[in-house]
Amino acid sequence: MPSGYDGFKYGADREIYSAAKVKALESLLIEKGVITGNTVNKILSYFETEMGPFNGAKLVARAWVDPAFKERLIADCNAACAEMDFPEGMSGAEGEHMRIVENTPEVHNIIVCTLCSCYPWPTLGLPPYWFKDPTFRARVVREPRVVLKEFGVELDDTVEVRVWDSSAQIRWWVLPMRPAGTEGMSEAQLASLLTPEAMMGVATVTVNR
Amino acid sequence: MFTKFEHFAATSLMDTPGNAPPRKNGHLSFERDWEKTAFAVAIALSKQGHYEWEEFRQMLIATIHEWEATHALDDPEWDYYQCWMAALEKLAIAVGVISKAELEAQIEPLLTCKGNSPDV
Numbered sequence: 001m002p003s004g005y006d007g008f009k010y011g012a013d014r015e016i017y018s019a020a021k022v023k024a025l026e027s028l029l030i031e032k033g034v035i036t037g038n039t040v041n042k043i044l045s046y047f048e049t050e051m052g053p054f055n056g057a058k059l060v061a062r063a064w065v066d067p068a069f070k071e072r073l074i075a076d077c078n079a080a081c082a083e084m085d086f087p088e089g090m091s092g093a094e095g096e097h098m099r100i101v102e103n104t105p106e107v108h109n110i111i112v113c114t115l116c117s118c119y120p121w122p123t124l125g126l127p128p129y130w131f132k133d134p135t136f137r138a139r140v141v142r143e144p145r146v147v148l149k150e151f152g153v154e155l156d157d158t159v160e161v162r163v164w165d166s167s168a169q170i171r172w173w174v175l176p177m178r179p180a181g182t183e184g185m186s187e188a189q190l191a192s193l194l195t196p197e198a199m200m201g202v203a204t205v206t207v208n209r
Numbered sequence: 210m211f212t213k214f215e216h217f218a219a220t221s222l223m224d225t226p227g228n229a230p231p232r233k234n235g236h237l238s239f240e241r242d243w244e245k246t247a248f249a250v251a252i253a254l255s256k257q258g259h260y261e262w263e264e265f266r267q268m269l270i271a272t273i274h275e276w277e278a279t280h281a282l283d284d285p286e287w288d289y290y291q292c293w294m295a296a297l298e299k300l301a302i303a304v305g306v307i308s309k310a311e312l313e314a315q316i317e318p319l320l321t322c323k324g325n326s327p328d329v
Contacts (some may be wrong), residue, residue, distance in 0.1 A: 053235035125235025
C-alpha cells in the first residue's frame, strides 16, 4: 500500500473533509500546471452532452412523427443517426454497428449481451448496473417473460417476445411503441418520455411520468 | 468507432459490477459536487499520462475490496466516491504527481477557514 493513505473516515466530519480534500487536490494540480481551471468542467461536459440516452430519445421521437424516417432508422440505424445533428462520433459510422428493432402490438423486443459488455452507448448512454449482471443475462434468454414481469412489463400471451443478443458487430436497441394520448406532442415532448429502459425493452413508454 | 479517452475510461469501469460508478437513466449519477471533481481529476491525470487507466482501475478495485473486507455488506457508511477518492489520492501520491505533505498543506487552510460549514 503506498504511503499517504489515511484510511476511511466516518461521520459528520467526513463530508467536510472529503470536499476539502478534493478541492485541495484540484487546486494543487492547477498550481503545479498539471491541469487547468477548466479541465474538470471539460471532462464532465463530455459525460453530460455526449454520453447519455438523449440521442436515442431524439431518434425514437423523430421516428414516431416521421414514418419515412422510421423506415430509414430500421433499415440503417447508423445512416439515420448521421442525418441527425449529433456530436462527432455519435453516428457510430466506424465499425460499431447499431440496429434498432421495433416493438409492435404483436412483438416485444428486449436487448441483452450474453457474452461481453456490448451496449449501444451512442444512443442509450451508460448501461444500468444490472445489464452486466450474469443472472440477468442468463435469465433474460431463458425466461424473458418472467424477467419482463419483474420489470413491470405485463405482456399479453399472444405477444411474441424476441431477445436480441448484441455482439461486437451489432449492438441492438429497441424502438418502443408510441403511447396513446401523445397525438399533439412535439418531438421534444415525445423525446422527454423516453427512458433507456424503454429503449432496452424492459419498460414501456408512459405519458404520466 | 472514434472513441474518446473519457468514453474508454468510463466503460472500462463497467466490467466489474462492484467497480462501476453509480448511474441513473444512462448518465453518471453524482450526489455531491466533490464527486464530480474527483471523477474528472482521476480521468484527467490518466489522460495526461501520469498513470495508466488500468492502474487506477486496479487501485479502485483494491480499495473497494479493502472496504468490503473490513465492513458489513450492508454498512450504511458505504460510499463509492469515498473509495474513488482514496484510490485517486493513493495513486497520485504513488506516481509522484503530488506529495502527501503538499496535499495536507493545501487541505489545512480549507478546513480552518471554512469552519464547520459543510459547503466547503
